[in-house]
Amino acid sequence: MNVTDKETLDPVLVEEREDHVVIRLYRPEVRNAIDLATVEALHDACNRLEKEPAVAIIAGSDGIFAAGADIAELRDRRREDALAGINSGIFDRIHRLPMPVIALVDGYALGGGAELAYACDFRIGTPATKIGNPEPGLGILAAAGAAWRLRELVGEPLAKEVLLAGRVLTADEALAVRLLNQVVPADELEEAGQQLAARIAAQAxxxxxxxxxxxxxxxxxxxxxxxxxxxxxxxxxxxxxxxxxxxxxxxxxx
Known part of the structure; x- marks a missing residue:
């Protein structure tokens, strides 16, 4: 979805719907790279969803889910930042939200973007979806959940290809191993997420x-x-x- 009708400096837009909440990453100028401000905004959204449980949809904007963590910011992080678990903490909190979370993965979901998607309960993609963890190529590891969560999702052999050899999965490849629950045309992605949210919301x-x-x-x-x-x-x-x-x-x- 292109968010063109609203000027905003907020890195995350929260949209209240009748039976779910949409949390939209909105840093299109940097392909929705996840920086500290995004993490803090996601914590705010989690605080609301913990107090008032609802199904959540996490989406990107402008045809990209999240191209990764903000590399300019990551480059300057040091030992204390790693031990603070800045990204791993928020992704774990999302994973533990009371009600299910649906990721709408259009375009790139790399590095921290992939780890955010892994933390969700469901992932719906488009033919343009590309998902993987290139962190070792930048001298770091995927430390915000991928190092153990991806193995649980797709099995050890494929997880090692992604984490150790830099393999990036296409939409068809991710669907074949059920990392994606569904692949739909980009213009149907929001509707597919809403339909799944409605099915969940219809349960007790x-x-x-x-x-x-x-x-x-x-x-x-x-x-x-x-x-x-x-x-x-x-x-x-x-x-x-x-x-x-x-x-x-x-x-x-x-």
């Missing part, structure tokens, strides 16, 4: 939240976490109302 909100928490819980937390989450849901009015409606619909079909 607390059930979605607890399912996401259970899904990402350590293996040794199961089955206890599943049982406790189910115990909470069994006591909700939403569960009773939805099951009652299901039973009534089934009676009507007889």
């Amino acid at each position: 909100p607390l059930a979605v939240r607890l399912t996401k928490s259970a899904f990402h819980a350590p293996r040794d937390a199961h089955p206890l976490i599943d049982n406790v989450a189910q115990a909470v849901l069994f006591e909700t009015q939403d569960k009773h109302d939805r099951m009652t409606a299901f039973i009534e619909r089934r009676k009507e079909k007889r």
Whole structure:
């Protein structure tokens, strides 16, 4: 989507929708490179989504998701900056948001841009999508989640090609390994994200939240976490109302 009708100095635009929130990276002059101001704006967006849980869509602008971290800024970062986990901290926070997060990955998603996409629950791309981690070519590593999260998403052999040999995946390649859930034409990307957000929002909100928490819980937390989450849901009015409606619909079909 081209954001041409609004002059802004904000690196992130937050758009409230009826059943979801759109978080749009907006630094088109540097291909949406993720700098400290972007990180701080993303923290602000997370603060809102933690207080008022909603499905979130993270998108780029002007045909690019995020071409990476801001190299000019990265060049000047030192040991203390790395230990502070500036980018890894915000991507982990996004990963832990109460409700699912959908990344709309048009064009380049490289370096920190790729790591932001990996942190989301779903990724929808376009034929122009290019995703990868060229960090070692710049003398650093992909330290904001890719070094372990990408292996979980695509498996060790391919993750090593991306992380160690600089392979950049095309849209078709990413779709084939399910790194992308879907590939659509660029002019249908926003609609595809909205449709997925609507499907999620149609579910019982607390059930979605607890399912996401259970899904990402350590293996040794199961089955206890599943049982406790189910115990909470069994006591909700939403569960009773939805099951009652299901039973009534089934009676009507007889």
